[in-house]
Amino acid sequence: MGYRYTMRDLEGLVDRLNRTTGAEVEPYRDATEAEKAAGFGGVGNVGTYHLMGAYGGHKLVQITNHGGGVRDVLGTGYASKRELYRAISAYLDGIDAAATDSHYTVAALQARAGTIERAMAENLERREKFRREEEARNAEGVAS
Numbered sequence: 509m510g511y512r513y514t515m516r517d518l519e520g521l522v523d524r525l526n527r528t529t530g531a532e533v534e535p536y537r538d539a540t541e542a543e544k545a546a547g548f549g550g551v552g553n554v555g556t557y558h559l560m561g562a563y564g565g566h567k568l569v570q571i572t573n574h575g576g577g578v579r580d581v582l583g584t585g586y587a588s589k590r591e592l593y594r595a596i597s598a599y600l601d602g603i604d605a606a607a608t609d610s611h612y613t614v615a616a617l618q619a620r621a622g623t624i625e626r627a628m629a630e631n632l633e634r635r636e637k638f639r640r641e642e643e644a645r646n647a648e649g650v651a652s
Contacts, residue, residue, distance in 0.1 A: 522596070564586070
């Protein structure tokens, strides 16, 4: 039988994820007096990841607004602790890989593709110009 994952294991991964992304560790904070007057009891820390549980499973969510709205980050729905632990670990690995110099970011790849496209267009223009000049020389030679 394999390792039995606990809530403590999952919470440790979520804390690491929040630290890695620079998000607050606590999903909610106390409301200021003005926020309390507007009807808020607690305010969601936008960008913070935390766990939600229901139906005997758990999922990773990220707070998307101050009212506490969330999105299902991994799209797993409510999964077992083992499945969720593996999914969050893979998500963290992806973040770590994207942050290293050995991997290209999407912006870097798009910039490189733009450079290649410009070079190809310039090459095509030079070839077209050369072809027109060659045709002009041939036409002059025939006319002589």
